[in-house]
Amino acid sequence: MKVILNVESLEPPVTGIGRYTSEILAGLLARGFGDDLHCFSHFRWVDLKRVIHASDEQPGESRIRPLLRSLPYAYEMRLLARNAVFRRSARKIRGAVYHEPNFILKSFDGPCLVNCHDLSHMHFPQHHPPERVRYLDRNLEKSLRRADRIVTLSDFVRREVIETFAFDPAAVVTIPVGVDARFRPYDADETRAVMDRHGLRHGRYILSVATIEPRKNLHGLLRAFMRLPADLRTEFPLVLCGATGWRESQMEQSLAALAREGGVRRLGYIPEADLPVLYAGAGAFAFPSFYEGFGLPPLEAMASGTPVLASNTGSIHEVVGRAGLLVDPHDDDALAAGLERILTDQELRRSCIAAGIERARGFGWTSCVDRTISLYEELQAATS
Known part of the structure; x- marks a missing residue:
């Protein structure tokens, strides 16, 4: 054929x-x-x-x-x-x-x-x-x-x-x-080379993987991140991975200003070889998109043993189900509260990690x- x-x-x-x-x-x-x-x-x-x-x-x-x-x-x-x-x-x-x-x-x-x-x-x-x-x-x-x-x-x-x-x-x-078998939990020794290359600490950053474009709602994520307590932002900087898309010069300016303050890291487009390690090394994964037809990044994060905060819109619920924390992407307060919970509530984190790994096995x-x-x-x- x-x-x-x-x-x-x-x-x-x-x-x-x-x-x-x-x-x-x-x-x-x-x-x-x-x-x-x-x-x-x-x-x-x-x-x-x-x-x-x-x-x-x-x-x-x-x-x-x-x-x-x-x-x-x-x-x-x-x-x-x-x-x-x-x-x-x-x-x-x-x-x-x-x-x-x-x-x-x-x-x-x-x-x-x-x-x-x-x-x-x-x-x-x-x-x-x-x-x-x-x-x-x-x-x-x-x-x-x-x-x-x-x-x-x-x-x-x-x-x-x-x-x-x-x-x-x-x-x-x-x-x-x-989800590819490369996306799995990695311990600190396994992630060390990639962490050192990007200046990150294992388990001590919030990761978001998305093209920098309006639909991904990264403006909302930035606003929510800035509402976190200062010590939490210092302990868990926000790391954004993804190429720059359409109409995001304003976002790039905002990111540059925040990067100078040390709270946000913009890594840009990441080679495929580094992505599984960056997922597994994150303390949490955030995906507040306004609309998705599927939502592969949250699935890859779950398979990597990283607790997920994502939108409760579009197909995301179909992918994440009850294995992550789902919030309204239009509500900055809900996003901020969700970020704080997913970073500090240890029982919630353990539950999301276990449920996420199990759910990802079905894809x-x-x-x-x-x-x-x-x-x-x-x-x-x-x-x-």
């Missing part, structure tokens, strides 16, 4: 969709799909070895991208050109199933599977670049209707897709993602990949 996989999301900095695509790709290769797997990225078909190592690369600074974004309809024109290249070259790959992990299907005559990760552009358009919202408004529903199957990562998003677009429930399938990439391949087989059989 031939598979076409769009791997554009693996270009650094790799975010949630890129992590998902990377795991699907690795799973396909582990199951012997190498000779029948065709990976497309931007305007070309790419070598699998290059794709596999792409997420390990550090993101480069682009001076051209901000300029292109400022031009009228440059975003849409680039995507149209990319689609034309794909349509023309994909015709040569006969009998393939096309998997699009990133919302919008390119033109393809064969069976297609598309991921719809969330509908945040509809609920929170102010949290996205206008050109992206405009493009999704024009093309998402058409893309979903062209797909033979729509895959969501949570039942929350599945219900939203079915209700918003009046789809047949049988066409929309929930396949939760998993596996093996199941995710196997169920995805079953959909490929189902779609190919239906068109044979």
Whole structure:
């Protein structure tokens, strides 16, 4: 069986969709799909070895991208050109199933599977670049209707897709993602090298892993952190990991000022090799996002034995359940109180750690990949 996989999301900095695509790709290769797997990225078909190592690369600074974004309809024109290249070259790959992990299907005559990760552009358009919202408004529903199957990562998003677009429930399938075995508890000796490299102390910092963009509500997290008692802020500095996203120059200015005071550390984009250790070395993990279609970072933190404070909105409850402390992300006082509890209430911490490790065991990439391949087989059989 031939598979076409769009791997554009693996270009650094790799975010949630890129992590998902990377795991699907690795799973396909582990199951012997190498000779029948065709990976497309931007305007070309790419070598699998290059794709596999792409997420390990550090993101480069682009001076051209901000300029292109400022031009009228440059975003849409680039995507149209990319689609034309794909349509023309994909015709040569006969009998393939096309998997699009990133919302919008390119033109393809064969069976297609598309991921719809969330509908945040509809609920929170102010949290996205206008050109992206405009493009999704024009093309998402058409893309979903062209797909033979729509895959969501949570039942929350599945219900939203079915209700918003009046789809047949049988066409929309929930396949939760998993957590890699690298995310596990590490003791202080195991984390020492990474802690020293970043100037951190094992068990003595609050970690947040998220792209620095409005939807992640890091402004609210900063305000909540500054409401903690001064001695607690000194003992547990806030450490933010993630690439800078859209419209966050104000956040960067705030972070720079707080960093000078010593209470907040901005580590930027972190290589994949360091992430498991940073999770396991944290005293607590905070994820106050306004909206998520799944929420992989809280799951990875739970698997790492780190107590989690997260939002009570979107799909987060589906992921975290009762294994973490869930609060209203719009309430700074609730966020601050939750942070203080998760840091100081030892009984709560022990409960969250044990329950989090146990809950994370229920999410596996093996199941995710196997169920995805079953959909490929189902779609190919239906068109044979």
